[in-house]
Amino acid sequence: MLLLALVLMTVALISALTAMQLAIHGREVAIPKLVGMSPSEAERASAASGMLLVVERQFYSPDIPEGRIVTQMPPPGTKVRRGWSIRVAQSLGQQRVVIPDVTGGSERVAELNIRRRGLTLGSVAHVNLTDAAQDQVISQSPPPKASGVSAPKINLLISDGPEPPVYAMPNLTGQPLGSATLALQDAGMKIGKVSKVSVLPPVSALPPSGEPQAAPVAPSAVSEPSAASMIVTQTPAPGQKIVAGSAVNFEVR
Numbered sequence: 306m307l308l309l310a311l312v313l314m315t316v317a318l319i320s321a322l323t324a325m326q327l328a329i330h331g332r333e334v335a336i337p338k339l340v341g342m343s344p345s346e347a348e349r350a351s352a353a354s355g356m357l358l359v360v361e362r363q364f365y366s367p368d369i370p371e372g373r374i375v376t377q378m379p380p381p382g383t384k385v386r387r388g389w390s391i392r393v394a395q396s397l398g399q400q401r402v403v404i405p406d407v408t409g410g411s412e413r414v415a416e417l418n419i420r421r422r423g424l425t426l427g428s429v430a431h432v433n434l435t436d437a438a439q440d441q442v443i444s445q446s447p448p449p450k451a452s453g454v455s456a457p458k459i460n461l462l463i464s465d466g467p468e469p470p471v472y473a474m475p476n477l478t479g480q481p482l483g484s485a486t487l488a489l490q491d492a493g494m495k496i497g498k499v500s501k502v503s504v505l506p507p508v509s510a511l512p513p514s515g516e517p518q519a520a521p522v523a524p525s526a527v528s529e530p531s532a533a534s535m536i537v538t539q540t541p542a543p544g545q546k547i548v549a550g551s552a553v554n555f556e557v558r
Contacts, residue, residue: 338381339374339393347374347393355387362394364455371398397457404459406449408442412463415442419459427458431465439466469548476543482557483532489553497552499530502537530557 334354339347344360351358369375375396379385402422407415416426427446437443444462447454472492477485486496534557541547 332387333384334387336377336379336381336383336385336389336391339377339391340381341369342374343372344374344395347391351391356385357388357390359390359392360395361392363397363457364394365398365400365457366396367399369396369398371396400452400454402457404447404449404451404454407445407459407461408449410442411440412442412461415445415461424457424459427456427460429461429463431463433466433468434464435467437464437466439464469550471546471548474539474541474543474545474547474553477539477553477555478536478543480536481532482530482534482536482555485536485555486532493549494547495550495552497540497554499534499555499557501530501534502556502558530555534558 334356336356337350337354339350339358342350344358348358364375366375373396374393376394378392379389402424404424405418405422407418410418412429419426432443434443441464442461443464446460470493472494475488477488482499489496536555537558538556540554541551547553
């Protein structure tokens with residue numbers, strides 16, 4: 306009886322493992338080959354295998370005719386579950402457009418020139434340069450009149466002009482707001498938010514415990530900060546590095 310029980314348990318375990326493998330792998334399908342198909346043909350082939358087609362990019366190709374699928378991911382034959390997405394790129398055929406020279410002008414002019422030729426604007430990077438005007442295109446990729454270009458995109462490098470001067474934030478606490486404002490404006494800074502701190506009555510002014518409390522008095526309106534207001538705190542803090550044009554916030558009393 307014990308031997309029969311062990312045999313039955315072994316058979317049950319093997320059956321369970323087999324059923325689990327069939328459940329897992331029974332829903333797996335092989336990725337079909339889509340390269341060379343039209344988007345509609347590739348979509349039908351993907352749907353027949355229970356997968357989704359996603360056209361992500363477009364590339365020039367001397368071998369694949371225009372409008373056909375030039376690359377796919379995952380590659381053909383890969384085993385995946387049903388419902389998987391196949392990412393493909395579409396061929397633009399051979400490169401026929403001439404890459405324009407957009408350096409020297411502004412970013413906006415360069416973008417218009419790129420799109421007018423049927424190209425797209427790729428990534429745009431910025432850099433501080435002392436010998437180039439602000440918003441000037443100083444470099445492009447691919448270069449002008451380049452051949453053998455893979456993608457119809459032009460990446461730009463834009464100048465932000467020279468780096469702004471850097472200052473060490475002075476300690477303005479205890480000074481009148483008016484004089485601090487003039488000093489910051491002369492240095493090319495801006496006054497940000499100015500708020501007035503509330504001043505609580507000193508402890509000695511409060512009635513001693515046990516004595517009758519005075520009737521509450523309605524608080525008077527808080528006056529607006531003036532040029533004579535004294536600076537209590539500042540942001541950025543004293544000694545912190547700031548660039549020209551930065552805003553400085555104050556709390557005054």
